[in-house]
Amino acid sequence: MLTTRSQRWRDRRARFVDDLTVIDPRDFAVDQLDPKPARLFVAAHHYLPNYPAAQVAVGLFGKQAALVGVAVFAMPSTASVITRHTGFTDPSQGTTLARFFLLPEVAGNGETWFIARALHELRRERPHIEAVVSYSDPQAGHIGQCYAALSGAFRGMTRPRTAYRIAGIPIAGRTLSKIRLRERGAAGAIDQLVSLGAPRPGITEEPDVWLARLRRNRILVADRTLGLFAYCFELTRAARRQGRALPRKPYPKQLPPAHPRFPFMEAA
Incomplete structure (x- = not known):
């Protein structure tokens, strides 16, 4: 209104x-x-x-x-x-x-x-x-x-779209795609998620596997908005x-x- x-x-x-x-x-x-x-x-x-x-x-x-x-x-x-x-x-x-x-x-x-x-x-x-x-x-x-x-x-x-959050803080979809596709800025995007409470990916862990783990453990939460x-x-x-x-x-x-x-x- x-x-x-x-x-x-x-x-x-x-x-x-x-x-x-x-x-x-x-x-x-x-x-x-x-x-x-x-x-x-x-x-x-x-x-x-x-x-x-x-x-x-x-x-x-x-x-x-x-x-x-x-x-x-x-x-x-x-x-x-x-x-x-x-x-x-x-x-x-x-x-x-x-x-x-x-x-x-x-x-x-x-x-x-x-x-x-x-x-x-x-x-x-x-x-x-x-x-x-x-x-x-x-x-x-x-x-x-x-x-x-x-x-x-x-x-x-x-x-309607899917929104992602960590600890209630919105995460831009572009941030996640940088990580998933290993684009320029992916390291900074990972640091951003870690600063919000996500565990850092393992040394040999693939980016998409890491994001899937965050989703599975309800650290990275997706909502239809x-x-x-x-x-x-x-x-x-x-x-x-x-x-x-x-x-x-x-x-x-x-x-x-x-x-x-x-x-x-x-x-x-």
Whole structure:
């Protein structure tokens, strides 16, 4: 449902601020962010602590230049994410907003103010990118209210998916595929699972065998979850032309029925 609160994150826990509070732009600055501070900020505060394959990271800085928000534009998990939601046949013309959140001290309209400027920074750094796809996760209580406020095109809801968790912490499917396929970054992905409590794989243990052991021992837990709300920001005339043939559905007004594992959705 539409609410009078904005959801924020600190220390990987949800916080809420009054939507009716208004930021003073003089108190904030927006600038590109180096990968290391962006990665540390996401790991410390976001409910998805793993850092995506970033193309551009943008920071929101408050008083005394303190980092109070990030927007991370990243490579999509598959090229079809871009082609399906933007209409471009060349996936390099699009990107995804893979992480976007603010700390609780930012006033209620901070999301729209920040994301508009983050998109400007993206275009300045990567002018060939003409559209941005972003998902809102109803499992975390999100319907994309701030995306609707910026006139993002609502494409609808994706199909239900399988989500993985260790000790209640979500694990991105891309993290597991890196391990399973022994891709670049697999060692770091293994370290991430170990840091959450998974035993380290044996010296001769194959990656898929290790993941199967984690599943068998209920360390890595899989759940069938709701789909995601899909939005697209069409940043150029060409992107708007491409988007004419795609769905532009009415904005969602409420969450889907709550999943039994996530009753907090009702209160968001």
